[in-house]
Amino acid sequence: MTDESDDNITMRVTRYRPDKNDPPVPVDYGVPLRKEWTVLDGLNHIKAEQDESLAFRWSCRMGICGSCGMNVDGEPRLTCATFLSDYAPGPVRVEPLANFPVVKDLVVDINDFMEKLPRVKPWIIRDDDVTEIDGEYLQTPEELDAYKQFSMCINCMLCYAACPVYGLDPDFMGPAAIALAERYDLDSRDHGARERLDVLIEHEGVWGCTFVGECTRVCPKHVDPAGAIQRYKVKAAKESVMAFLLPRAAGR
Amino acid sequence: MADGEVVADHDVLMIGGGLAGLRAAVAIAETSAHLDVAVMSKVYPMRSHSVSAEGGAAGAIADDDDTLDEHAYDTVSGSDWLGDQDAIEAFVAEAPRELLQLEHWGCPWSRQPDGRIAVRAFGGMKKMRTWFAADKTGFHMLHALFQTTLKYREVTRYDEWFVTRLLVDDGRVQGVVAIELMTGRIQAVTAKAVVLATGGCGKVFPFTTNANINTGDGMALALRAGAPLKDMEFVQYHPTGLPFTGILITEAARAEGGWLVNADGYRYLQDYDLGTPSPTPVLRSMELGPRDRLSQAFVHEAEKGRTTASPYGEVVHLDLRHLGEKLIDSKLPFVRELCLKYERIDPVHELIPVRPVIHYMMGGVHTDIDGAAGLDGLYAAGETACVSINGANRLGSNSLPECLVFGARSGRAAAEYAGSAPPTTAAVQAQVDDEVRRLRALLDRPAGDDDGVARIREELQSTMEEAAGIYRTGPSMEKGADAVQALRERADAVGIRDTSRPFNTELVAALELANLVDIGECILLSGLAREESRGAHQRTDFPARDDEHFLAHHLVRRADDGSPRIEQLPVTITRWPPGERVYGR
Amino acid sequence: MSDTRYHPPVRLFWWTTKRSYFLFVMRELSSLFVAWLVLFLILLVRAVSRGEAAYESFWDWADTPWVVAINLLAFAFLVLHTVTWFNLTPQAMDLRLRGRRLPASAIIGAQYGGLLVVSAAIAWLVLR
Known part of the structure; x- marks a missing residue:
């Protein structure tokens, strides 16, 4: 045999x-x-x-x-x-x-991921309350290009399997979920970045990541979750600095 | 193990978590927030086969030079006049709004420089009206819709539950029995209304673009519950699949200007009344003809010896080289990725070998224009259903909007029904117990050494290909039907080696095989009864369309003794009387 | 129902199973050596502030073989830290020039350039 x-x-x-x-x-x-x-x-x-x-x-x-x-x-x-x-x-x-x-x-068993997914609010969040659909939201090819890469995730879980941080701490939100949050943040039609940051600024969010970079290397769709997480860290750090310097403006 | 428990009761239960099932769920969550909604699927929703759709989604946006009537006419003539015109009119009217809705939910449609959504040509369509997200349209639509459903926390999901039976009592469908795959427990979920959205049944054939999960489960469940299936003889071959794998090379490759050439490098479609070649694509002409005609042309070309032999059958070639790397990378990146990966060729510099491949079931669970399936409390939408807008041949890029339009319609209709339906009857528990006994008997049946699910499935698939390919005859289908009967006996006797309950894929495969056998039988019996050639159903013994006798749907229904019966149902004609299908002239 | 799933244990030496994991753990470890160098500098500054004798004895101590060994090791880890971080930074930065994303090589190159300039400036300060 x-x-x-x-x-x-x-x-x-x-x-x-x-x-x-x-x-x-x-x-x-x-x-x-x-x-x-x-x-x-x-x-x-x-x-x-x-x-x-x-x-x-x-x-x-x-x-x-x-x-x-x-x-x-x-x-x-x-x-x-x-x-x-x-x-x-x-x-x-x-x-x-x-x-x-x-x-x-x-x-x-990937149910852990399925439970984490809704926590990053991976859907379009709008400031305006659109009830009647009257034509498309305009979006130029450049604006589409800004998030396109992060919209390619097929939820195959290879990045979670490659991530030693997730292996050691299953509470870590993980690469694909954070990349998806970044996908909606970068979408010109979306206004939900603030809400997602509130979730990802927590300990199990982006700060769990120590930038091993394996998630990006194994991604079969070239999504680059490691990049998404680091960019989120920059956003979160900026937010913390702003909250320190301008306490009254924070949380708006 | 605690089998047979009724674990939950819902108002509306969707079976299937692809585009149609999820669209139905959101439609209910948005319009009837007081109702309790659930989605059950044998896979996680984002694994559903909608994910594999590539080319695009059609919807005539009336403020351009297109009209709803033109989209309707293209669909009617594409269907070889077998589509119901009231359904088609409703479909074309609602498709644009549904596509816009998906845009508002975040679908990354490809755009024009000014920010408006881009359109591309598609086969059998007289106007450019197909929206697309590069060549991963289904993937992006499904993920955007699935992620949007996550917003509705009140939608309960049963991921990886395999439904084995519809509960029917008092003439009403009242829920399902299903196996929770993770644990292997056999459980019941009751509901006032059930929407079947389980996709197609391509796996009844050996060579198909369809995924492993496309085993016609919803169709078989409906048939066994007493609901009729409609037009099952109409199975679509897509003209361009990769040999060996059967992976789809999207029609968009031709819409963007790709050519189909034979062994001599000749654009052979010009020999089959599909128009005259021109360097740039012409709508409703040549490579942009309908799929049935293109697949049939391949067969004739092969008979003339003008195709190329490959280890996996005769092929012709799709030539994209003149489109250039830039266009291919921006509009057809997935085509390039698939060719590089699975054929080790680069379409920028090389020809793509292709051959016709089973792609889509035009038939399905018979429904009215609101998805109602002829049994109280039962609805169906998407490829599982046959409304019918596709008739004898579906036009490319109509199926994705069909999932949205009729998913939403059936969701709303099911919600309305559920709002006034009586509660579940006590008698369903007996049916649940029955089903538990049946499944336990199957699990306990020892497997023989000389037969197994995989072997029977392979024989069924090759039987179907021989009996009901692109061209069929009465004798070929009769012979096939006899063979399917013999395979049914073997499938009924098959045993299961895997004795453990969690994720018993062998058990699921055996149950799927039973579904495939039922579907195969329906395809052959419907095909035998239709003594004419129309659309995707081409009989060499009856080569002409016969409107006098067959401008009608075929319904297959199970008689009380289990034997299938065929009856006819008139086609609804509103404004377009039957005429000649004209392409390229 | 009891959990029949298998939970793979995390092994103590998981980080030796893959080159990238090993490099990652080494990079994390390098922070210890960074801390050591900071301490070393503080000690140097303190010695300077305490006059010539203290300064001399600091350098006598710094010349002992084990301190030299630690500093060599620390230098190696610092190089590792620098190189791996420089290689990773393009992923964290989405710099766009006329709508097109700056290539990774440009960002990495700029960092090495910056390192050279700063090093040269310090060298000029110290050696002039």
Whole structure:
């Protein structure tokens, strides 16, 4: 089964069975090594041909739904966009995303992120109260460009898996959530920066980050959450200085 | 394990968290704040397949040179006159407002230099009326809408719950039984009204742009609950999918000026009554013809031996090279990213190999113009539903606004119904217990060594491709229907190796397979009954459109003995009597 | 229901598993050496203020092998701190020139330029 000929590669897949009390164990599976096969194709081959009980999430297989993040040879990756041939001759290690509780095999529990997401208020906040829609809010291509990069996040959780701060302190808001706050702050249609800063200026907000920079490095969509967090720190610092110098103006 | 508990009761429960389901939820939260609303989905909402839509969303903004009537006519003729014209008129009238609403909710639509929203051409459309967010339109729409729903804390979400049955008593749908995937518990959630918004069923075929989750769950649930499915024979092939993966190369690539060329570098569409080639795109012509006609042209081109062989079937090529790097990077960056990643070619310098690929189900749960599905308390919207605005062939960029328009309409209608519906009846608990017994029996059934879900699914998919591809015949579909019956018996007998409850993907796959079998059967039976060729349903044994006998929808319904029955329903014609579909002349 | 999830433990030496984690922890560690250099300067200033004898004995102490070793180590960590921070700053700054984002190399280059100018100025003050 683990024949490592030219046409095969061994996938060392971490299995965890929640009905047993044992910690996760790596299990070797041999899969065909084809140039167009991704790690996800390999997992699907295992599931179809060798063990139908293998559990993992996947859906779009084109890098846009964000379901199939796993640690491949220790690096958080979208398995649908990671090719087996890049790991030849193998074996290639496939593990659940780091820093999350494991539900089964390669499936992790990301509910912590889903609960954090609304706290940064990732929606358009307006000063005016628009009830009747009468044409679009104008936004020039340059204004669109200002936040576009931060709107590309697919919530794949690779940045949380790469972030040692999140691993050590699960209360940390984390890269994707803060990047999303920055996305709305930079949107010319939005007036909610003040409200979001109130949330992110707290200890679990931006100050938890020690700028490891791994989140940006592993991001498959080039969102640059590390950049977003540092810019938020600048905003928060400015705010603190202003509050010190002009106490009456603060909190407006 | 504590199975069979009724864990919550809501006024309206959405099944599916894509564009249609979320739009329905927000519509209710905004207009009927006193109602208790919930969204249940087998995936987190942002994983829904709406996320993969690329090209754009159409809505005629009447103050330009476009009119609602022109959008309606394009849609009617695109549907080969099978679309219901009252529904289409409502659709084109409400689409612009819905798209503007998404703009106000933060969707990063691509813009013109003056700050107004940009438009692009699209197949089968006579005017440029398609809004877009580069070529990740569905992704941006879904995320903007999902993030907006987070504002409504009163909307309860059931993320990663797989619905296995609709609860029906007293002639009313009263909720669902579902598996909470994280724990594996089988639980019931009751509701006065249920809105099905579970997307399409592309996984019934082997080669599809659809995601793994598109297994026709909502359609199968409705069918088993006694609601009819409509026009299931109309399955859309998109002309440009990448070989092997089936990943979609958006129609926007052609709208921005891409050419389809055969093995000789010749723009072959000119040979198929689709117009004459010109260097820049011409609306409703050549590469901007409708998808059914373009996919059919590919088959003829292959028969003439003018396509190129590849390890994954015959291909033609999409040529974007003349568009230049700047345009490709600004308007089609995802196309470039996908080609580089999955084909290892750069469309700036190389041709993209493409072939027709299963993309969209025009049919679905039969609904009226407000999403009502023919059973009290049951509604449907989006690809799951068949209103029908798409008829025999959907135009590109109509499906995203369809999700919004009919998501909102069905949400509002469900809210109105729920406001006056009687409370849940006691009898549903017996149904819940029944369903728990059925699922436990499935979990306890030992798996044989010689058969499994994956094998049966693969055979079903290849059966469907052979029986009901771009061109079909009576005998091919009959043979397919027999094969599907045999596969149904095997699917019914399949066992589960995975004995643990949390995240039992093997169990889910077995239940999805049962849904796919039901859908496959409906596609073939509807196709057999339609002895004509119209839109995406092309029969070589009945090559002409036959308005005398078939200007009608097909409804498939389960008889009491479980066998499917087909009946006809007249098409609603308001202002556009059936005519010839003319493209490129 | 009991929690059947597996909670991976955080290992003591997690920061040795990846080069970037290691560099990050080293960068954090460098703050100790920065503190040391600050202390060293304060001691120097105090010695200067106490007259020639104190100044001489400070330098005798500073010449002892272990102080030299610590200072060499501190210098290495300071270089590491400077280089890694300079490399990271472009991410924190969204500087735009005529609507286009300034490239990272320009920001990093400017920092090294600034460092050179300040160093030269100090060198001129000290060595003139």
